[in-house]
Amino acid sequence: MTEIVKVLVMTVAIAAVMCGMATGQEATPAQLQARARALLQLLVDGDFTSAENSFDSTMRTALPKAQLRLAWQQLTTEAGPYQRELAIETSPTGGYEVVVITCRFEKQTIAAKIVYNAQSQVSGLFFSPAEAAAPKEPAQESVPEYIHPAAFEEKDVVVGAAPWALPATLSMPKGKGPFPAVVLVHGSGPNDRDETIGPNKVFRDLAWGLASQGVAVLRYEKRTREHRDQLKDLKNFTVEQEVLEDARAAVKELRDTQGIAKDRVFVLGHSEGGYLAPRLAASDPDIAGIIMMAGLARTIEDAIISQTQYLAAQGGAGDEAQKQQLHAIQAEAEKIRNVKPGETGTIFHAPASYWIDLKNYDPVVTAEKLRMPILILQGERDYQVTMKDDFTRWKTGLNSHSNVTFKSYPGLNHLFMSGEGPSLPAEYARPNHVSSDVVQDIAHWVQQQNAR
Known part of the structure; x- marks a missing residue:
């Protein structure tokens, strides 16, 4: 499994941007198992304050005790009370x-996955059905009906060059090309090429679904995952190094690939990738078009605040600890708003340079200047990027533009997966797939765009 340094509750969109590994004396597997058992017992006992004390700084921001309590309550509502441990194992993964x-x-039988950094602090926490957590052969994995493995083939490729080369996968339709193609650009955090979140693989679903319908897809490991150690010491880190340089390299890789229609290479960004898609397109007008799935239309700091308020309200917002957490996040957001060129230090776990670079970026204003086709998709149950605060702003700014198409989906969450009632982080831990309607709409839209 590759879902390292994501958390069960994904409240803070930027919390894991610069999660570099620190050095220090590492605990033995037996010691880590003892720590994990102790953490699980704290959750069972309802001692969320002590549980939070075992988290690293990123986890404390992303999963404070109020949200941890809510996540545990959601888990036990669905799975029932905890009874006993069945098995325990430890394995190294990606430096953790x-x-x-x-x-x-x-x-239900549940797999509790606890990720430890080199200081034996908790850097990630997942709960998922034990069956979904167990390794399976690809042929045994559940795949949605819109995926037809016989219609495409995959091969390993490399995006970019040293020192930032990234392992990647190209899903290529079988038959006579040239084919239109899509680059998939990740959301926030150190994502793998499948954009794995719990047991779910958003980008793999998209890649296989689109390739089944004649659209080639390139997906790659994110730089903050593949090269996290090198990024720790990088000066003036911005979204250029986090996202945009590699997305441009992926576009070039597709244009240079035999069987790809070079003038029909599109970019699909999810979440942060959607937020940055207009900036990417503005830097390369030869991109055939952009697709924004749950693309943020506001500032990141405003989204972080609203996500925190939403989750606090779902858990009963009167808790004093929740109020303190919200005040702390609001104070960090104010630092972002007031940051000045030349400042150093970190805000929300990212260097000041990151926020200075974004200070004058408005995705809607940038998209207004684009002439290429744009497809904007939104899940109506999404609490991270919302209908009210984001999709409405996209429509207000771009509704009069004939090159822009809008589509929202009742019942879908931030991952474009179905559910009922208010969306909560616990649903990301349940196995699901990207909606077939979304895959069909993207494939149809891409195929309808003429060569530029």
């Missing part, structure tokens, strides 16, 4: 140590 405790709850 991962402890998986297979637990029996009253109604």
Whole structure:
């Protein structure tokens, strides 16, 4: 499994941008298993304050005790009370140590995955059905009906060059090309090429679904995942190094690939990738078009505040700890608004240079100047990028532009997966797939765009 340094509750969009590994004396596997058992017992006992104390700084911001309590409540509502441990194992993954405790709850067997950094602090926390957590052969994995493995083939490629070369996968339709193609650009955090979130793989669903319908797709490991150690010491880190340079390299890779229609290379950005898609397109007018899935139309700091308020309200917002957490986040957001060129230090776990670079970026204003085709998609249950605060702003700014198409989907969340009721982070831990309607709409839109 590759979902390292993501958390069960993805409240803070930027929290994991610069999660570099620190050095220090590492605990033994037996010691980490003891820590993991102790953490699980704290959750069972309802001692969320002590549980939070075991988190690293990124986790404390992304999953404070109020949200941790809410996540645990959601888990036990679905799975029933915790009963006992069934098995425990430890394995190294990407510079971290991962402890998986297979637990029996009253109604379900759950795999608790706890990720530790080099200081033995918790850097990631997942709960998922034990069956979904177990390794499976590809042929045994559940795939949605819109995927037809016989219609495409995959090969490993490399995006970019040293020192930032990234492992990647090209999903290529079978048959006679040249084919239109799409580059997939990740959301925030150190994502893998499949954009794995819990047991779900957003980008793999998109890649396989689109390739089944004659659209080639390139997906790659994000730089903050593949080269996190090198990025720690990088001066003046911005979204150029985090996202945009590699997305441009991926576009070039497709244009240079035999069987790809060079003038029909599109970019699809999800979440942060959607937010930055207009900036990417503005720097390369030969991109055939952009697709924004849950693209933020506001500032990142405003989105962080609203996500925190939403989750606090879902858990009963009167808790004093929740109020303190919100005040702390609002104070950090104010620092972002007031940051000046030349400042150093970190805000929201990213260097000041990151926020200075974004200070004058408005994705809607940037998109207004584009002439290429634009497709904007939104899940109506999404609480991270919302209908009210984001999709409405996109429509207000671009509704009169004939090159822009809008589509929203009732019942879909931030991952464009179905659900019911208010969207909550716990649903990201349940196995699901990107909606077939979304895949069909993207494939149809791409195929309809004429060569530029």
